Amino acid sequence: MSIEAPAARATTTESLLGLLSLGPLSGYEIRQLIDESIGNFWTESFGQIYPTLKRMAADGLVSVEETPDGKRRKKTYSLTDPGRERLREWLAMPVSVQVPRNELLLKLFFGNRGERSEMQRLVETRRDLLTARLARLRAIEQQITADHAGHPALPFWLMTVRYGTAETTALLGWCKDCLTTFKEMS
């Protein structure tokens, strides 16, 4: 009868609720969908997805439909009303912020303990990575704008892409400043 408060939950459950709000999905399909949608700022592994879906079904947040289409076995999960309610509740809750660990900055902070050329190489590598990322994000923005014109979620999806472009552009500028500093140091 009594449901023990499960203590500060992770967000894996909520991310799956969100994805399932787009339509019924299997665990395998969820994994694929992540790569094509929220993959630039969120990941989930199979080791998390399958056990979490099972728990969510037990909690009544999703319903399961076994699909033995004569074909492969497959479990398709759908949001229930309590699941939709839980998603809405979570969306309205404040975002928890913690310090993200940044290994590049950690190395740079101790940069004068290493070779200057090595430190410079780390920044160059990051610059190249960010350059590729920026191109990818710009392509995504073009594509979703074209593919989902008029979709009520499009403004929200664009916000997430533009977060990436804004951040990436700024950090590319930072890389260039760093490389200038490296040149001045020698």
Next chain:
Amino acid sequence: MSIEAPAARATTTESLLGLLSLGPLSGYEIRQLIDESIGNFWTESFGQIYPTLKRMAADGLVSVEETPDGKRRKKTYSLTDPGRERLREWLAMPVSVQVPRNELLLKLFFGNRGERSEMQRLVETRRDLLTARLARLRAIEQQITADHAGHPALPFWLMTVRYGTAETTALLGWCKDCLTTFKEMS
């Protein structure tokens, strides 16, 4: 005699090596120093620091000096030559990058499942947080520039601070764009 390769190590060890390269420190002092130095992009808890220091001493990366000054018990750790060598090796290794989870973007991606005003409030809260962060970073930049003028590590320390200001400034702009979008939606 044979040392089993400890498999892909975490960076807690390396962060402690870096901090100890600034001078001998106890576990407690390390925690304090983190708050005053790399706290904006790196954290370590006591639960990590103490066991890791013990392991590092066993591995010969640091030496321990018990300090029963007639005062409190205290263990002061110092880098050994193998520790310094390990730090240099790590600094030269490429930075591993993985997708950082961004809970704000996760919520915004599913934003049209919630109340528009709630989503807007999430962005406003983030804007306020970033505004405070920017002020803090600017103050730090002023202070370390004044306090450590001429210090060989200063250019590196400034790089880490400017990473923060560049990122924060860009994301503040993004917040404003989002809030404009929210206004246009209503």
Next chain:
DNA sequence: TAGCACATGTAATAAGTTACATGATTTT
């Protein structure tokens, strides 16, 4: 003398990745 800062450490818990194990269906 009460409370705070100093100081070290362990245990419980949480969260997540990777590798393993299994097997069906489709494509080359």
Next chain:
DNA sequence: AAAATCATGTAACTTATTACATGTGCTA
């Protein structure tokens, strides 16, 4: 016939946080 893809799930391991446990010395 082999390889790739679809599909589900578990086990082992790693990493980290939080809470707990303990005790000293200084200051209000």
